[in-house]
Amino acid sequence: MEEITIKDIARICGVGVSTVSRAINNHPDINPETKEMIMRVIKENNYVPNNSARNLKRQDAKAIAVLVKGINNSFFSQMIKVLEEEIKEKSYAMVLQHVDYDEDEVEVALKLVKEKRLRGIIFLGGYLVHSEEKLAQLHVPFILSTTGMLPKGFSRNTYSSVAVDDTKESYKMVDYLCKNGHKDIAILCARKTDASIGKLRLEGYKKALKDNGIEVREELILPMRSDLEDYSLENGYMVTKEFLEKQIPCTAIFAISDMLAIGAGKALSDAGYKVPEDISLAGFDGVEIGKYVIPSLTTLKQPVDSMARETARILFDIIGKKAKHQHCVFDGELVVRDSTMPRT
Amino acid sequence: MEEITIKDIARICGVGVSTVSRAINNHPDINPETKEMIMRVIKENNYVPNNSARNLKRQDAKAIAVLVKGINNSFFSQMIKVLEEEIKEKSYAMVLQHVDYDEDEVEVALKLVKEKRLRGIIFLGGYLVHSEEKLAQLHVPFILSTTGMLPKGFSRNTYSSVAVDDTKESYKMVDYLCKNGHKDIAILCARKTDASIGKLRLEGYKKALKDNGIEVREELILPMRSDLEDYSLENGYMVTKEFLEKQIPCTAIFAISDMLAIGAGKALSDAGYKVPEDISLAGFDGVEIGKYVIPSLTTLKQPVDSMARETARILFDIIGKKAKHQHCVFDGELVVRDSTMPRT
Structure with missing residues (x-):
C-alpha cells in the first residue's frame, strides 16, 4: 500500500494543505466542523502525519522517572497527569514507579539511573533520609515535589524542590x-x-x-x-x-x-x-x-496543577543547563465549604 | 569509600550473614526487632544489597507501555497500581502514557514501539478502531484491558483482551x-x-x-x-x-x-x-x-485487582512465548449499598 501524504488528505477533503496542517496541529484558527471532517478522513486513510515521525525521532531514548509514594491518592493522580503532559510535551517518556512506604526510594532510583536513557528524576511524596554522598550517586538531576525536606545540613545546591509550606x-x-x-x-x-x-x-x-x-x-x-x-x-x-x-x-x-x-x-x-x-x-x-x-x-x-508544571519546568531547565537548582514554595488556599461551621 | 559487604553488616549487627539476608529478602522467619535493627544499620551504612545489583542487570532495557484513556479515573488508578507491581516484579520498567479522548492511541503506540526496549503494550480503556494492518505495525504483543472490543472481522489471534461483559x-x-x-x-x-x-x-x-x-x-x-x-x-x-x-x-x-x-x-x-x-x-x-x-x-x-493481574500475566506469557493470545472475560458483582431502595 502506497503511503498517503498530506496532499492526498487535502485533496480528499477538498481543502488546502495548510488547512489539514492546522487541523493536525490543533491550531485554533479552523472551523471545528472542517477539522472534524479532516480528522475523520485522516483516520479512515491511516495517514500518519509527518510530525509524528519527527516526534518519534526526538523522543528516542530519553526518559524522566517519576517515583511516587502512594499512587492511589487522588492528589498524586492529578500531579502525575499534569507531569505526564509536560514530559510528553518535551518528547520524553515518563517511567512511573510506585515506592512502598517501607521501601527506599533512593534504592529504587539508583536502579533506574543505570538506564542510559534516564535524564532526570521526580520524587513525588515521601521524604528522603539519605546522605548527600548517596544521593550524589544518582548522576542525573532530581527534584523533590510535594516531598518532605531533606535533613538539615544538606546542600540546597544539589537538588530542587517544589512544595507548599x-x-x-x-x-x-x-x-x-x-x-x-x-x-x-x-x-x-x-x-x-x-x-x-x-x-x-x-x-x-x-x-x-x-x-x-x-x-x-x-x-x-x-x-x-x-x-x-x-x-x-x-x-x-x-x-x-x-x-x-x-x-x-x-x-x-x-x-x-x-x-x-x-x-x-x-x-x-x-x-x-x-x-x-x-x-x-x-x-x-x-x-x-x-x-x-x-x-x-x-x-x-494545594495548587496542584501549577506545582506539577513548575516541577517539570525546573527539571527540564536543569537538564537543558538553563538554570541551577531551585526551591519553589507555593501558597495554599483555605477553601471553606459545607463541612465546617462556627461553634457558638 | 570502600564498599560495604553483607559480612560487614552482619558483623556490626552481631548476627550471621544468613540473618541479614533474611532481613533483606523480607523472609518471614526473623524476629521483627532484629530485622528492624539490621535494616537501620544497612541504611546508616549505605549498604546496597547484592540483589539490587542483580535486579539492576535484569531490568536493563526492557519496558512495558501502558496507554491509558482517562488517567484521572479512580478505577484506572487502581488498575495502574496493580499493573505496575506486576511489571516491577518482572523487573521491567513501566512507561505510562495518557491518551486524550480525541487522540489516536495506536499513533501513540506506534511512536513508542520505535523504542527498542519496549516488549509489550497494555491499552487501558478507550477502544480501537483501526485496521488489522495498522495494528500489525506495532511489532510487539498488545493486550486490551477494560477496553471496548475491536471491530467485527478482526482476528482474535492477533491480540489479547481482559474485560467484563x-x-x-x-x-x-x-x-x-x-x-x-x-x-x-x-x-x-x-x-x-x-x-x-x-x-x-x-x-x-x-x-x-x-x-x-x-x-x-x-x-x-x-x-x-x-x-x-x-x-x-x-x-x-x-x-x-x-x-x-x-x-x-x-x-x-x-x-x-x-x-x-x-x-x-x-x-x-x-x-x-x-x-x-x-x-x-x-x-x-x-x-x-x-x-x-x-x-x-x-x-x-469490576474485579479490578484480578483483571489487572490477569492482564499482566497474559502479556508476559505471550512475551515469554509460553502462550498464545487469550481473551478473558471476568464476572462483575452487583453490590447493593445505601443509595438504592425498592420503589413501592
Missing part, C-alpha cells in the same frame, strides 16, 4: 477553626515515626493551638494506623471510628489529607454524628472529589 | 432496579458517537428495560457533555443538574461509572432530592470511594 498551611486551617470558636480540635495525622509532611502539618496544628491559647492534648492527636494503607480512606475511617468510641469531647476534626477526611466523614455518619452540626470536618490537599462529597469538604487547597 | 453487567444492574419496582430509570451514559464500553452498557440498559416490559424513552437517556472531561465528577454533576431542571419523572438514575454517579449524587442533593428516598442512584466500576460517600453507592463492581 506544610507547617504554615496547616496552621492556616487550624487557626481558622480556632477563630470559629472550636477548642477541642482533633487531628488525624501521620504516625509518630513520620519525618515528612505529616510531621510538618502536625507542627502547624500545635502552633496554631498555642497561638490561640489552646492546650495541645495528646488524646486529640490521632495517628494513622500502621496496619492500613497510609493516607487511605479506610485509615481515616478506622481511626475516626475508634476515636469516637472513646467519647472524648471534640467539636472539629482536621485530617491532614482529604482522603483521610472523607473516610472520617463516613465514620462520623455511621456513628450518628452530623457534619458540621455536631462536628466540623476539614481536610488538606484540595482534591476534586472534595467538592462532590456531601457535605462538601472544607480543605486547604 | 459490559452489556451483561449493565443489564444486571438495570434488571435489579426494575425488579425493585423502578420504571422511570434514567441512564447517565456515553455520547452517541461512543463505540466503546459506553455503547455496550447502554445496550445492557435497553435490553433489561425491554425484558422487564418497560419502554425505552429517549428523554431518560442522558449522554455526557462533550465539553467536559469524559466520565468526570463534573460531567455527572452537570448532566444530572440539567436533567433535573426539566422535571421529567424519574425514580432511579444509573450512571455508567461511579465517578459520574458521585457527581450525580451531588446534583441531586443540591436540587433538594434525597437519595435513595426520592431517587435511587447506582454506579458502575466499584471504586473504593463508593463505600465512603454518603449514602454509600450501589454499584456493579
Whole structure:
C-alpha cells in the first residue's frame, strides 16, 4: 500500500494543505466542523502525519522517572497527569514507579539511573533520609515535589524542590477553626515515626493551638494506623471510628489529607454524628472529589496543577543547563465549604 | 569509600550473614526487632544489597507501555497500581502514557514501539478502531484491558483482551432496579458517537428495560457533555443538574461509572432530592470511594485487582512465548449499598 501524504488528505477533503496542517496541529484558527471532517478522513486513510515521525525521532531514548509514594491518592493522580503532559510535551517518556512506604526510594532510583536513557528524576511524596554522598550517586538531576525536606545540613545546591509550606498551611486551617470558636480540635495525622509532611502539618496544628491559647492534648492527636494503607480512606475511617468510641469531647476534626477526611466523614455518619452540626470536618490537599462529597469538604487547597508544571519546568531547565537548582514554595488556599461551621 | 559487604553488616549487627539476608529478602522467619535493627544499620551504612545489583542487570532495557484513556479515573488508578507491581516484579520498567479522548492511541503506540526496549503494550480503556494492518505495525504483543472490543472481522489471534461483559453487567444492574419496582430509570451514559464500553452498557440498559416490559424513552437517556472531561465528577454533576431542571419523572438514575454517579449524587442533593428516598442512584466500576460517600453507592463492581493481574500475566506469557493470545472475560458483582431502595 502506497503511503498517503498530506496532499492526498487535502485533496480528499477538498481543502488546502495548510488547512489539514492546522487541523493536525490543533491550531485554533479552523472551523471545528472542517477539522472534524479532516480528522475523520485522516483516520479512515491511516495517514500518519509527518510530525509524528519527527516526534518519534526526538523522543528516542530519553526518559524522566517519576517515583511516587502512594499512587492511589487522588492528589498524586492529578500531579502525575499534569507531569505526564509536560514530559510528553518535551518528547520524553515518563517511567512511573510506585515506592512502598517501607521501601527506599533512593534504592529504587539508583536502579533506574543505570538506564542510559534516564535524564532526570521526580520524587513525588515521601521524604528522603539519605546522605548527600548517596544521593550524589544518582548522576542525573532530581527534584523533590510535594516531598518532605531533606535533613538539615544538606546542600540546597544539589537538588530542587517544589512544595507548599506544610507547617504554615496547616496552621492556616487550624487557626481558622480556632477563630470559629472550636477548642477541642482533633487531628488525624501521620504516625509518630513520620519525618515528612505529616510531621510538618502536625507542627502547624500545635502552633496554631498555642497561638490561640489552646492546650495541645495528646488524646486529640490521632495517628494513622500502621496496619492500613497510609493516607487511605479506610485509615481515616478506622481511626475516626475508634476515636469516637472513646467519647472524648471534640467539636472539629482536621485530617491532614482529604482522603483521610472523607473516610472520617463516613465514620462520623455511621456513628450518628452530623457534619458540621455536631462536628466540623476539614481536610488538606484540595482534591476534586472534595467538592462532590456531601457535605462538601472544607480543605486547604494545594495548587496542584501549577506545582506539577513548575516541577517539570525546573527539571527540564536543569537538564537543558538553563538554570541551577531551585526551591519553589507555593501558597495554599483555605477553601471553606459545607463541612465546617462556627461553634457558638 | 570502600564498599560495604553483607559480612560487614552482619558483623556490626552481631548476627550471621544468613540473618541479614533474611532481613533483606523480607523472609518471614526473623524476629521483627532484629530485622528492624539490621535494616537501620544497612541504611546508616549505605549498604546496597547484592540483589539490587542483580535486579539492576535484569531490568536493563526492557519496558512495558501502558496507554491509558482517562488517567484521572479512580478505577484506572487502581488498575495502574496493580499493573505496575506486576511489571516491577518482572523487573521491567513501566512507561505510562495518557491518551486524550480525541487522540489516536495506536499513533501513540506506534511512536513508542520505535523504542527498542519496549516488549509489550497494555491499552487501558478507550477502544480501537483501526485496521488489522495498522495494528500489525506495532511489532510487539498488545493486550486490551477494560477496553471496548475491536471491530467485527478482526482476528482474535492477533491480540489479547481482559474485560467484563459490559452489556451483561449493565443489564444486571438495570434488571435489579426494575425488579425493585423502578420504571422511570434514567441512564447517565456515553455520547452517541461512543463505540466503546459506553455503547455496550447502554445496550445492557435497553435490553433489561425491554425484558422487564418497560419502554425505552429517549428523554431518560442522558449522554455526557462533550465539553467536559469524559466520565468526570463534573460531567455527572452537570448532566444530572440539567436533567433535573426539566422535571421529567424519574425514580432511579444509573450512571455508567461511579465517578459520574458521585457527581450525580451531588446534583441531586443540591436540587433538594434525597437519595435513595426520592431517587435511587447506582454506579458502575466499584471504586473504593463508593463505600465512603454518603449514602454509600450501589454499584456493579469490576474485579479490578484480578483483571489487572490477569492482564499482566497474559502479556508476559505471550512475551515469554509460553502462550498464545487469550481473551478473558471476568464476572462483575452487583453490590447493593445505601443509595438504592425498592420503589413501592
